[in-house]
Amino acid sequence: MRIGLDIDGVVADSFPVFLRELNKHFDKKLEKIDNYDMAKLYGVDWEVMSKFFDDHMEFLFSEPMPMPGAVEGITELMDKGNEIIYVTARNPGGEEEATIKWMNQKSIPYDKVIFMGNACKTSAVKEYELDVFVEDHSGNALKIFNSGIGVFLFDAPYNRIQLPSGITRCYNWTELTKEITTLK
Ligand SMILES: [Mg+2]
Incomplete structure (x- = not known):
């Protein structure tokens, strides 16, 4: 097959790492990612969230x-x-x-x-x-x-x-x- x-x-x-780093970056204390739309979850524009992932890509993909x-x-x-x-x-x-x-x-x-x-x-x-x-x-x-x-x-x-x-x-x-x- x-x-x-x-x-x-x-x-x-990946998501525990994303949660930890997003909380740090946006100064929040969310306990879980219960919305796949992380811009909405953190109350920021899509462009802001996209830039966060671009800027931290290597770390976010190497850490999990x-x-x-x-x-x-x-x-x-x-x-x-x-x-x-x-x-x-x-x-x-x-x-x-x-x-x-x-x-x-x-x-x-x-x-x-x-x-x-x-x-x-x-x-x-x-x-x-x-x-x-x-x-x-x-x-x-x-x-x-x-x-x-x-x-x-x-x-x-x-x-x-x-x-x-x-x-x-x-x-x-x-x-x-x-x-x-x-x-x-
Ligand atoms: Mg997936």
């Missing part, structure tokens, strides 16, 4: 730990003959370099990493003929599901929407690995 994985919030435990169990789970899936293709909204260029460096440092195995930037992930789903996808962004999950493949949504405070059958909420990598392994 060809498995598509998102990076932030699925493989990289892998999600607990991710390395083991991905390794197991690859050992079973699955192909792992990451499809991230991170941008090509500098973010690409920082991402690959992080993956190598954290021993995260991969066959391919696709950097979409603002483009819709469904085009990569089609181009690489992915069989299943794991996402934490509910909007992306719905789009990918509507493009015709099964989706697992990695649970997070910002994605607690009602899901159509066909999108399965997952709470950890042990569960996710088991679920994917049982797929035909």
Whole structure:
């Protein structure tokens, strides 16, 4: 099977780092990211939030730990003959370099990493003929599901929407690995 994985919030435990750094930068004490729109969450303009991420990109992408169990789970899936293709909204260029460096440092195995930037992930789903996808962004999950493949949504405070059958909420990598392994 060809498995598509998102990076932030699925493989990289990025949001605790984002929360800590955003609180520091904007002098706030938020306890969790429960809105994926971080500009709205911190009450700043989109441009301001975008500049924060641009200015601190290397640190923000190098600092996260892998999600607990991710390395083991991905390794197991690859050992079973699955192909792992990451499809991230991170941008090509500098973010690409920082991402690959992080993956190598954290021993995260991969066959391919696709950097979409603002483009819709469904085009990569089609181009690489992915069989299943794991996402934490509910909007992306719905789009990918509507493009015709099964989706697992990695649970997070910002994605607690009602899901159509066909999108399965997952709470950890042990569960996710088991679920994917049982797929035909
Ligand atoms: Mg994500």
